[in-house]
Amino acid sequence: MSTLTIADLQVSVATDQGQKQILRGVDLTIKEGEIHAIMGPNGSGKSTLAYAIAGHPKYTVDGGSITLDGEDVLAMSVDERARAGLFLAMQYPVEIPGVTNTNFLRTAKTAIDGEAPSIRTWVKDVRESMGKLRMDSTFAERNVNEGFSGGEKKRNEILQLELLKPKFAVLDETDSGLDVDALKIVSEGVNRAHQATGLGILLITHYTRILRYISPDFVHVFVAGRVAEEGGAELAERLEEEGYDRFLTGETAAV
Amino acid sequence: MEAATALTPDQHAATASGAPTTGGLPGGSKAHSDGGWDAREKGFIPVQTRDARFRSYAAAEFPAVTGHEVNWKLTPVGRIGDLIDGELSGAPYELDAPTTTGIDVSWVDRSDARVGVVGTPEDKAAANAWGSFDKALVITVSGEDEQELVLGRSAFGAAPRAAHTIIEAKPFSNAVIVLDNSGAASLVENVEIVIGDSARLTVVTVQDFDDDARYVATHFGRVGRDARFKHVVVSLGGSVVRVNPAITLAEPGADGELLGVYFSDAGQHLEQQVFLFHEAANTKGRVNYKGALQGEGARTVWIGDVLIGANASATDSYEQNRNLVLTDGTRADSIPNLEIETGDILGAGHASATGRFDDEQLFYLRSRGISESEARRLVVRGFLAEIVQKIGFAPLEERLNSAIEAELAASVGIAGSTLGRQVDGAQR
Known part of the structure; x- marks a missing residue:
């Protein structure tokens, strides 16, 4: 059984005012098939955690560890992490001019699997996944994310999730900017991937809205760069009613 | 219309631009910090309209090239001195020209009536070649069916040489002509392209020369009524490669699409000075060049001059250049210049970006x-x-x-x- 373990993770980011610490010792263990929701107010370090796991060069790990089945993730390059089974669905997917989605998906699949997918099944898989995500077939020949609407970009992220079949996926505010129909379509895609491959999920969100469609096993509340409270799905319901004020007040009191 | 007055391009240039394009005359003109031409002669106003540059068939009428001239200052003239004013062989060279129905390829004497119909040299190298060639290569496209011709040219040799080429697309003809250049070369060439009324012509010039090759070319084009002309410069191989297309949209309805793609490696200088002249009304022009640079000393130069003449009402024009810098040690110059002599146009714009x-x-x-x-x-x-x-x-x-x-x-x-x-x- 696969396990992603984050221990005492400390991460800083370069700003104009110098290096700024964002994550102040994060502990988190995600096992295969588990869904963990990371919730928290703006600026609490949720996205920083996502990027640190994926290895974005802007973020510097100052301490702690991330291991995947005992392997040191922090020693891996960005693409090695992906090939080891990690996936980040980005909040703002990047446009790649001149590279068609088809070419991109095939190249990524080949890189992850170490061999080119069989053409017949691959074309069928892509078409089926796109159909389930209600993506028009023209998206295959369009350049990656170029001219896509916000919702289309998010669907394209989930398309990659379904096709690349990672062990663990970090979904960075995948729900942001989606109307309710798109939210359902995207959530169904995540649930399909979860059921099909025993995917472990780290679902980062500001709102509880997406948790109506994707049921978390665990909820972690992020405040000021560390986990302030943990619980089951009932914690999300409480946050829905109370918001984050309780934690923010506590933080002020502690200072 | 916003674009109805002449624009100053300097803010778009990756390096300082030395070509002021203030459309109005002396009153609004002032000394430019670059070039220093005004220091020699107080009150001297340089040529300001792009089509008013000095031109001649005689190399001797051009002063010696110093490398400070507006059309030479970004070129490594020291590496092509022998091509600019040295002796050039004008003998015909070997060609790989597959027989194609509807396209005639032949050598003609320099006294042929078609020589000089479109072009007049604007620089000393072009004039040097003009005075040196023995025979001109003439490619004539006729009929109305679509034709394709890839002309292999790989036997120029390393000795300095002049060449003259004429491409004539008869009215209503339709063809793609590829000048596929490779091998060794120390070559100066003038290419005259006549696009007859309602013809559709694509001319692609591929520069895939040996590493030490040098090539200096001017392509003169005249696009007739309702004709569509696509001109593509592809520069990949060679030490110094400079291809300057000067295309005139001469008759109403003429359409010119001027494209370029280049990839400069360490030590390579790839240059293109594009001139698109909207002479007639209802003409459409698109200029789009893209290049990549990698390696120490990789250089590219793109100068895009667009002139919308006083009679060119209802003109639609846009030019852009984008460069992708892949490593340190490279330099890309990108200078769009836009002159507009009539306010009655559909649109005119320019863009330039050079980024990592x-x-x-x-x-x-x-x-x-x-x-x-x-x-x-x-x-x-x-x-x-x-x-x-x-x-x-x-x-x-x-x-x-x-x-x-x-x-x-x-x-x-x-x-x-x-x-x-x-x-x-x-x-x-």
Whole structure:
């Protein structure tokens, strides 16, 4: 059984005012098939955690560890992490001019699997996944994310999730900017991937809205760069009613 | 209309531009910080309208080139001095010209009536070639069926040489002509292109020369009534390659699409000075050049002059140049100049951007398991694909894509994955 373990993770980011610490010792263990929701107010370090796991060069790990089945993730390059089974669905997917989605998906699949997918099944898989995500077939020949609407970009992220079949996926505010129909379509895609491959999920969100469609096993509340409270799905319901004020007040009191 | 007055291009130039384009005359003109031409003669106003430059068929009428001239100042003139004013052989060279129905390829004497119909040299090198060639190569397209001709030219040889080429598309004809240049060369060439009324012509000039080759060319084009002309400059191989297209949209309804794609490696100088002249009304012009640079001393120069003449009402014009800088040690000059002599136009615009690799694009691709070298390849290919896809001649598009692959594999590929790992490791 696969396990992603984050221990005492400390991460800083370069700003104009110098290096700024964002994550102040994060502990988190995600096992295969588990869904963990990371919730928290703006600026609490949720996205920083996502990027640190994926290895974005802007973020510097100052301490702690991330291991995947005992392997040191922090020693891996960005693409090695992906090939080891990690996936980040980005909040703002990047446009790649001149590279068609088809070419991109095939190249990524080949890189992850170490061999080119069989053409017949691959074309069928892509078409089926796109159909389930209600993506028009023209998206295959369009350049990656170029001219896509916000919702289309998010669907394209989930398309990659379904096709690349990672062990663990970090979904960075995948729900942001989606109307309710798109939210359902995207959530169904995540649930399909979860059921099909025993995917472990780290679902980062500001709102509880997406948790109506994707049921978390665990909820972690992020405040000021560390986990302030943990619980089951009932914690999300409480946050829905109370918001984050309780934690923010506590933080002020502690200072 | 906002664009109805002349624009100053300096803010778009990657380096200082020395070509003031203030449309009005003396009152509004003032000394430019670059060039120093006004210091020699107080109150001297230089040539300001692009079509008013000095031109002549006689090399002797041009002063010696110093490298300070507006059309030479970004060129390494020291590396092509023998081509600018040395002796050039004018003998015909060997060609690989497959027989094609509807396209005639033949050598004619310099007294032929077609010589000089379109072009007059604007610089000393072009005039030197004009005075030196013995025979002109004439390619004539007739009929109305679509024709394709790839003219292999790989036997220019290393000795300094002059060439003269005329491409004539008869009215209503339709063809793609590829000048496929390779091998050794120390060549100065003038190409005259006549696009007859309602003809559709694509001329692609591919510079895939040996590493030490030098090539200085001017392409003069005249586009007739309702004719569509696509001109493509593809520069990949050679030490100094300078191709200057000067195209006139001479009759109403003329359409000119001027494209270019180039890839400059260490020590390579690839240059193009584009001049698009909207002479007639209802003409449409698009200029789009894209280039990549990698390696110490890789240089590119793009100057895009667009002139919308006083009679060119209802003109629609846009020019742009984009450069992708892949490594340190490179330099890209990008200078769009736009002169507009009538306010009655549909549109006129220009754009220029020179930038480094987009790290977010690389991160995105790599986060999907794609290695750094492969990701860079995808991004560069994608960047240049916009132009390659517009050529509209599939065999050439495939070849160019592989050529771009080869350029990238030459250096980026080697550094690739191991470098990526080290960089990531160092950043933790």
